[in-house]
Structures are given as C-alpha cells and as structure tokens.
Amino acid sequence: MKFLLKIFILLCFCNSSFSQMNCGFNYAIESLYESVPGAKTKYEELLKNQMNKTNVAISNSFTIPVVVHILHQGGSDNISDAQVNDAMAILCRDFRKKNADTINIVTQFQGIASDCSIQFSLATKDEYGNCTTGITRHYDSNTNWTINQYSYKYTWNPAQYLNIYVVASMPSGMAGYAYYPGSVSPLMDGIVILNSYFGSIGTASPFGSRALTHEVGHFLNLQHVWGSTNNPGVSCGDDAVGDTPITQGFTSCDLTNAINCTSGVTENVQNYMEYAFCSIMFTQGQKNRMHNCLNSTVANRDNLSSNANLIATGLINPLSNCAPKAEFVPNTFVTCVGNPISFTDYSYNGAVTNWTWTSPTAVNTSTLQNGSLTFSTAGLASVKLTVGNSFGTDTLTKQEVTVLAGANSGITNVVESFENITFPNALWIASTPQFGSPFLQNNATGATGSKSLWVNNYFDNPSEGVNAFSPAFNLQNTSSAFLNFTYAYAQKTSANNDQLTVEVSTDCGLTWTNIYSKIGAQLNTTGGFKTQAYLNPLNSHWKIENLNLQNFSGNSKVYFKFTFMSDVSGAGNNIFIDDINVSSITGKKTENLSLQHISIFPNPFNEMLTLKLSVNSNFSSLKLFDVLSREIKIEVTQLEPDKFSIRPYENLKAGIYFLQISTPEGMRTLKLIKN
Ligand SMILES: [Zn+2]
Structure with a gap:
C-alpha cells in the first residue's frame, strides 16, 4: 500500500x-x-561545500x-x-x-x-x-x-x-x-x-x-505532529521530532485546553503539521x-x-523572455469529413505573436489564434499547433479529433459481423486512448463466424472511455428503425463496474444522445465471474440488444458510438461486440396508431400470435419483417371481430422480428421476439 x-x-x-x-x-x-x-x-560557504562534496559539510x-x-x-x-x-x-x-x-x-x-x-x-x-x-x-x-x-x-x-x-x-x-x-x-x-x-x-x-x-x-x-497517520484525535503519538510534544492531534483550535497526553505539557496545536485551524509555526526540531x-x-x-x-534550473543567472509553449484543445472531439472544427489556444510561458494550425488530413491551414480545420479523410486526425514569438517557437501535436466518414447514403439495412472487413477502416473508426486498449478486431471469436470487436480490458486499464464509431446510416425515408447488436462480457468480480454505452448523433458527432447504458452486473452475460482473462465467449454468453431508433427516423446521417468505460479500479475484464445491425422499414409513415389500441400476445412467441385491435376498423395491412427488413409471409385468421391469429408460413429462427400494423387510424411497428 x-x-x-x-x-x-x-x-x-x-x-x-x-x-x-x-x-x-x-x-x-x-x-x-x-x-x-x-x-x-x-551561501558562499554552501557553494564551496557543494563543489567539494566529498568533504560532506552540512548545509544550513x-x-x-x-x-x-x-x-x-x-x-x-x-x-x-x-x-x-x-x-x-x-x-x-x-x-x-x-x-x-x-x-x-x-x-x-x-x-x-x-x-x-x-x-x-x-x-x-x-x-x-x-x-x-x-x-x-x-x-x-x-x-x-x-x-x-x-x-x-x-x-x-x-x-x-x-x-x-x-x-x-x-x-x-x-x-x-x-x-x-x-x-x-x-x-x-x-x-x-x-x-x-x-x-x-x-x-x-x-x-x-x-x-x-x-x-x-x-x-x-x-510527519503529522501525532505521528504517521491521517487520523488525529485517536491516540497520543510521536512524530520523531524532539521538541514537538506527544499529542493525539487536533481538528480545532482550542489553545486553552491543549493538554491531553502528558500532564502539564501543552501540545503544539499551532504547528503547521497539525489539522487544527490555527497553524502558524514549525519548531526548531522540525527545521533540523x-x-x-x-x-x-x-x-x-x-x-x-x-x-x-x-x-x-535557472535560480542562479535566471532566464527571462521565454518562447511560448503550445497548448490547445479542440472545441469538439468528433466531427465528420467536410465539417470544419475549431480549436481554442491555451499556449503559455510567453506572449504568442503567431499561430499556425496544420494537419496532414486537413484541406486548409489556419493562422488565427483559435484556428479552424476541415478534414478530407476519416479517422483519427493529427493536429499540430505551432506558436512563436521573437524568442522562439514551440509545436504541439495531438491526436484527439475523430473524423467520421461523410454521407454513406444507401446503408439502411446491414448486419456487420466484421467477418469480411478490417476494423478499424475508413467507415468504422476506433478512438485511441492515452492508456490501455482501444476497440480492436478479434479474429478468434464471434457471435456469428469467427470475428468480432473487443476491448482487451483485462490486461490494460483504459479508465477513460474507448469508442467505436459506425459509418453514417441513412434513415431519411424510414418510418421505423432499430439498432441490434450482440455482445458478451464477463465481470472479474462483483465489484467490477465496467460500462457499455451506445449513443447516436445526427449532426456529425457534435452532439450525442444516449440510447443504451449497462454497467457492472447488468452488463455481465456469463452468469458468473471470470477471474482469468475472458477470451472465448460460449454461445450462451452472446446477448442480443435491440434499440429503437424511432426518434432518429428522417435523418440522412445517423452515427452510432459504442463506448466502453473500464472500471477505474482496473479490475475489469474483456468485452466482445458483434453483428451490429441497423434495420429499418422505409416509407414515410409515422407511428401514429396508439399502443392503447393494440395488444399482441404471447411475446416472445413460439409459432403463433394473437392480435387484438380496439379500433373501429380492421387493419388495412399487416406485415412481418425480419431484422434485415425482409418481409415474411404470414397467414392471418380472423377469430373475432377485433381479434386475429397470425402464423408465419416459414419456420422462423429465434430472434427479433417486426410486425407492422396499418389501419385507417394510423400505423405502428411492434418488436416481436421468436423463442
Ligand atoms: Zn498531512
């Protein structure tokens, strides 16, 4: 300790x-x-002594x-x-x-x-x-x-x-x-x-x-005057200094009753090494x-x-008139290709007379104090600030800005299983933490196939969050959309609070909306603890998450950010993510049919579903889709005036499906789970 x-x-x-x-x-x-x-x-004696240090003379x-x-x-x-x-x-x-x-x-x-x-x-x-x-x-x-x-x-x-x-x-x-x-x-x-x-x-x-x-x-x-603890007032103790009386220490400044340990001996409440509120002295013994x-x-x-x-160190013959030291921060840490990003200058150590902002992936340079750059290439951008005055220059390079890929219209339905791409790439981007592991491709295990993303958190300790950014998805013409992904994660111990969050941006990464957050035991998919490095999730460890993107329908560039935050104690374990999938249903329809009018059961279902509609008219269409928006043929049987049975024609795999109900009163898409 x-x-x-x-x-x-x-x-x-x-x-x-x-x-x-x-x-x-x-x-x-x-x-x-x-x-x-x-x-x-x-002082001159001291210099002499220091220059002839073999004759050790004690400085005073x-x-x-x-x-x-x-x-x-x-x-x-x-x-x-x-x-x-x-x-x-x-x-x-x-x-x-x-x-x-x-x-x-x-x-x-x-x-x-x-x-x-x-x-x-x-x-x-x-x-x-x-x-x-x-x-x-x-x-x-x-x-x-x-x-x-x-x-x-x-x-x-x-x-x-x-x-x-x-x-x-x-x-x-x-x-x-x-x-x-x-x-x-x-x-x-x-x-x-x-x-x-x-x-x-x-x-x-x-x-x-x-x-x-x-x-x-x-x-x-x-030491503290009562000895080497941070706890005054507990027991009488010594600080190995002869002229500071034995004391148990004080947390308030009562100078009239400062005798607790030795009869007749007043204790040094006013010492700088006390916790009282009236410290004004060191003793001769402390000086020695x-x-x-x-x-x-x-x-x-x-x-x-x-x-x-x-x-x-320049205490003798001190220097003056310093060159500045460069320091800055991006005003936002995420942007996308073509969107300018500005910086705030915090240079110090001397008045700055000129600034130059550059990046190998920027289309411009800037000489303003608080410069702005626009990037042409997706990925982690390297930004260099050079500052100067008549006494010299200084440069500082930081890799803090994530540049997301530009518009990627057309992507509305994909399952990204990381089998056939290399991660990171021009579309899928990983942030680089100062310490510890970023999101990486894992080529040994996956929910489907043999690859996935992972954070090697067992050996490393990224106490800052690490991010994986998605390409832009086009949800402009969708009436409903969902984000699915699978993940597997093991806690090392019950005290282990690793956290996964998912956020959405529709403004090139300027602002993010949280749509998912799980921490510690909530996140654990193994039902137990893995004290060793978690490397090979069992099939049963992979858990599917389904997140409604209803609020983001109508946007042409929708980005996702997965953030894994390691437990600050460093007691974390590894996480795997696979099969990141955005599924959407196109058609400019609004989900305006009140849920109060609909009941559907059982959900999760096995082979057959029952739908009860308490609206005046029948549905005008009823459609079932899988997560890739493929329509699945169904047989619909009217059981009662307001009650219908629904049976898929094919034998469905277990997983998530969507039932789209359209009536003259409005439409609604419901998520179903097949056991
Ligand atoms: Zn102290």
Missing part, C-alpha cells in the same frame, strides 16, 4: 494580513541575501527550485500567474517565519518557533535548459484528479525540482497530499493540491492558504529534520539546493 498523506480539512485560518516578502519569484538567491543578514556569506540554508503544473479545462481552474506567485510568497513567508501572526504563538512555543531557512523559487530553466516561467499549463480532464501514476505525466525530474500539481478536484475530500522522500516512484514524488487551497487569491482564499506549507513539510520528511532531509541522498533531496542544480 502506498503511503498516502492527506489533509481533509484546513490547516489554518489565516486572519492576519501577512507581509509580502521578496521571495518566491525568480530571484530567490538575491532575495535571500536581502532578507537574511549574513546570508550571502552562508536551502533554496528549492519549483515547477507548478496547472491542470485545467479552460475555466477558473486555469489559475493566474499572480495566484501562483502569491502561493509561492506564502510558502516562503511561512518557511522563513516572516508571518505576522507569529505574535499569536502561545508562550510555551515562542522560543522554538523557527525560521527554517528554506526558500522556494520558480525555476527559470526547464529540464532541457529552455526558458520557463516555472509554470506549465495543460488542458487535461485529469484536473479532476485520480490518484495513480498515470496522472503524474508532467513531472519534471524530482531530483531537480519540487513538482506541484494544481488541480480542480480530488477524491475523498482531500485538499492536498504529498509523499515522504523515497516512498514512491520518482514520477509521483511531488505535491498535488487543489487550486482553491493554493495561495490566497484568485480561486483560493486566505483560509486555505497554508495547505501547501503543510504538504511541503511532508515532502521534506515531516527538514535540513537532514535536504542533506540526504534519499530521493536526491540533497541535489535540490546544490549549486549545480540552482544553475541548471
């Missing part, structure tokens, strides 16, 4: 207006000189390069540079004991409240030596954060930078979390924090502004522990403040 440290509530109610200190921007070293008497001498002041990764979706979650600078200033203020509210520290702790001599500064060089503001911005739905290693895709080398991810939401009500040094893979060695708890302005407020101070404490190996961490090779923390690293 990973060691996860989290805070559920706020650390401090910061009601004083704090004094801004000159730190947290790009000139921390100079600031250090200004703000701490003798710092320059100390530190500057840590920081990179802030802002994940956003184009709203207020794309927080301002000013908010980032504010957060950095608060962090520096707290670690340098420049906070004005130190006057509120209770008597017992005034003598050990410590200036930790640790500074933080945004990097001005990235891992490759390029100019950076120390802030990266990514249009990423993972601003609604999930805790797994894939989420940490923007991490810069944690031996060089303190990585801070700023996100819009997190699971379990967390405001932020961090890991102890060396407890996780380097990729995850950073802090994740809500933008509402990052700084005191913009989307944040003074109330939550010390959450980052707390998390950086963990990053530098501090953090310094030991920063002098330790564990997780390369000792490299962060090394002279070489301060040069490499």
Whole structure:
C-alpha cells in the first residue's frame, strides 16, 4: 500500500494580513541575501561545500527550485500567474517565519518557533535548459484528479525540482497530499493540491492558504505532529521530532485546553503539521529534520539546493523572455469529413505573436489564434499547433479529433459481423486512448463466424472511455428503425463496474444522445465471474440488444458510438461486440396508431400470435419483417371481430422480428421476439 498523506480539512485560518516578502519569484538567491543578514556569506560557504562534496559539510540554508503544473479545462481552474506567485510568497513567508501572526504563538512555543531557512523559487530553466516561467499549463480532464501514476505525466525530474500539481478536484475530500522522500516512484514524488487551497487569491482564499506549507513539510520528511497517520484525535503519538510534544492531534483550535497526553505539557496545536485551524509555526526540531532531509541522498533531496542544480534550473543567472509553449484543445472531439472544427489556444510561458494550425488530413491551414480545420479523410486526425514569438517557437501535436466518414447514403439495412472487413477502416473508426486498449478486431471469436470487436480490458486499464464509431446510416425515408447488436462480457468480480454505452448523433458527432447504458452486473452475460482473462465467449454468453431508433427516423446521417468505460479500479475484464445491425422499414409513415389500441400476445412467441385491435376498423395491412427488413409471409385468421391469429408460413429462427400494423387510424411497428 502506498503511503498516502492527506489533509481533509484546513490547516489554518489565516486572519492576519501577512507581509509580502521578496521571495518566491525568480530571484530567490538575491532575495535571500536581502532578507537574511549574513546570508550571502552562508551561501558562499554552501557553494564551496557543494563543489567539494566529498568533504560532506552540512548545509544550513536551502533554496528549492519549483515547477507548478496547472491542470485545467479552460475555466477558473486555469489559475493566474499572480495566484501562483502569491502561493509561492506564502510558502516562503511561512518557511522563513516572516508571518505576522507569529505574535499569536502561545508562550510555551515562542522560543522554538523557527525560521527554517528554506526558500522556494520558480525555476527559470526547464529540464532541457529552455526558458520557463516555472509554470506549465495543460488542458487535461485529469484536473479532476485520480490518484495513480498515470496522472503524474508532467513531472519534471524530482531530483531537480519540487513538482506541484494544481488541480480542480480530488477524491475523498482531500485538499492536498504529498509523499515522504523515497516512498514512491520518482514520477509521483511531488505535491498535488487543489487550486482553491493554493495561495490566497484568485480561486483560493486566505483560509486555505497554508495547505501547501503543510504538504511541503511532508515532502521534506515531516510527519503529522501525532505521528504517521491521517487520523488525529485517536491516540497520543510521536512524530520523531524532539521538541514537538506527544499529542493525539487536533481538528480545532482550542489553545486553552491543549493538554491531553502528558500532564502539564501543552501540545503544539499551532504547528503547521497539525489539522487544527490555527497553524502558524514549525519548531526548531522540525527545521533540523527538514535540513537532514535536504542533506540526504534519499530521493536526491540533497541535489535540490546544490549549486549545480540552482544553475541548471535557472535560480542562479535566471532566464527571462521565454518562447511560448503550445497548448490547445479542440472545441469538439468528433466531427465528420467536410465539417470544419475549431480549436481554442491555451499556449503559455510567453506572449504568442503567431499561430499556425496544420494537419496532414486537413484541406486548409489556419493562422488565427483559435484556428479552424476541415478534414478530407476519416479517422483519427493529427493536429499540430505551432506558436512563436521573437524568442522562439514551440509545436504541439495531438491526436484527439475523430473524423467520421461523410454521407454513406444507401446503408439502411446491414448486419456487420466484421467477418469480411478490417476494423478499424475508413467507415468504422476506433478512438485511441492515452492508456490501455482501444476497440480492436478479434479474429478468434464471434457471435456469428469467427470475428468480432473487443476491448482487451483485462490486461490494460483504459479508465477513460474507448469508442467505436459506425459509418453514417441513412434513415431519411424510414418510418421505423432499430439498432441490434450482440455482445458478451464477463465481470472479474462483483465489484467490477465496467460500462457499455451506445449513443447516436445526427449532426456529425457534435452532439450525442444516449440510447443504451449497462454497467457492472447488468452488463455481465456469463452468469458468473471470470477471474482469468475472458477470451472465448460460449454461445450462451452472446446477448442480443435491440434499440429503437424511432426518434432518429428522417435523418440522412445517423452515427452510432459504442463506448466502453473500464472500471477505474482496473479490475475489469474483456468485452466482445458483434453483428451490429441497423434495420429499418422505409416509407414515410409515422407511428401514429396508439399502443392503447393494440395488444399482441404471447411475446416472445413460439409459432403463433394473437392480435387484438380496439379500433373501429380492421387493419388495412399487416406485415412481418425480419431484422434485415425482409418481409415474411404470414397467414392471418380472423377469430373475432377485433381479434386475429397470425402464423408465419416459414419456420422462423429465434430472434427479433417486426410486425407492422396499418389501419385507417394510423400505423405502428411492434418488436416481436421468436423463442
Ligand atoms: Zn498531512
């Protein structure tokens, strides 16, 4: 189990207006000189020590390069540079004991409240030596954060930078979390924090502004004052720091009754590593522990403040005047051939003076800030944005736009069993997930024949949905239409919530209407659980689904999107889909005969059906169709004035059929199932 440290509530109610200190921007070293008497001498000693590291000398002041990764979706979650600078200033203020509210520290702790001599500064060089503001911005739905290693895709080398991810939401009500040094893979060695708890302005407020101070404490190996749990108030515990009294921790700020564990010993309610609402101090012992961490090779923390690293990250001789970094999002992720799609520019890191949008499958290029492209080829489109200013250029290529095939008139009745086509192709299109398996053709098993579509979900873990898109079906002249498909799916365990949905679009993928959704046990067709990879569905596992497309009749381009969403836990299994079939009945008739006038039984039926019609006149026609709209001859016998028996002339296969009833009052098509 990973060691996860989290805070559920706020650390401090910061009601004083704090004094801004000159730190947290790009000139921390100079600031250090200004703000701490003798710092320059100390720093030069530090440089000497770092350059002669075999004579290990213990550093006693530190500057840590920081990179802030802002994940956003184009709203207020794309927080301002000013908010980032504010957060950095608060962090520096707290670690340098420049906070004005130190006057509120209770008597017992005034003598050990410590200036930790640790500074933080945004990097001005990235891992490759390029100019950076120390802030990266990514249009990423993972601003609604999930805790797994894939989420940490923007991490810069944690031996060089303190990585801070700023996100819009997190699971379990967390405001932020961090890991102890060396407890996780380097990729995850950073802090994740809500933008509402990052700084005191913009989307944040003074109330939550010390959450980052707390998390950086963990990053530098501090435990909660009651020990290494996330549960204060349970039992008296120690944090391996000598001058923080044994405590069970606090969730509120009662300074007058803070003696719970040791008779006569007041506990440090105001510590930054508490869960109380009045955190305003670190102790001398905590400072020493953090310094030991920063002098330790564990997780390369000792490299962060090394002279070489301060040069490499641009804290010494900082860069300015950066080239921009390209970032964008398509305004819609699905379009079709010939329909333009526009993009929103979210480039950052420097003012942009020119934009170029291109794609190998587009018929045009664009130089607008928010460009637009029209595609000539179906499939997953590759879109490239190049941005520049006088200091340089940057390009970003994304494959996020699915281009559906254009009009495919004529297709109204097909059974696509994937026996004679290759999937994906110019008509049937699969989305490519960032992680895990897309929809693929399976050449080993099928409901009919030996092929089908499948998602290899047992070994992979696409927590994002994966899609299979159909060609356009022409339902313009249909009076009724149905989508049938067969599928087989096994749950791994009862807790497994894989989901299949089917959606319909009549506007080239701009909007989608859900017509089918099944999840977990509902979706399971095996009647049990398969703890191994589900690879060979039995005949009895294939289940047919029949969906009414009545609402989409009259449209000439009807697309279907099958989406398989893997259980976020990754505990999923495989799904197979086959025999995707659109059946329709042509003729511009509306289904206007009230169902109240009709009863038909039994349904499902075996050989014969009975129809009862409570309308004034008899039917004028009665027709039976199979799913391919082939008419099947029937024998109709009038039993009573309003009651008829219906018997097909041929021996029907089990499956779905449609009975079309036409009367002077109107017509109606009913779905029948033959056992
Ligand atoms: Zn914590």
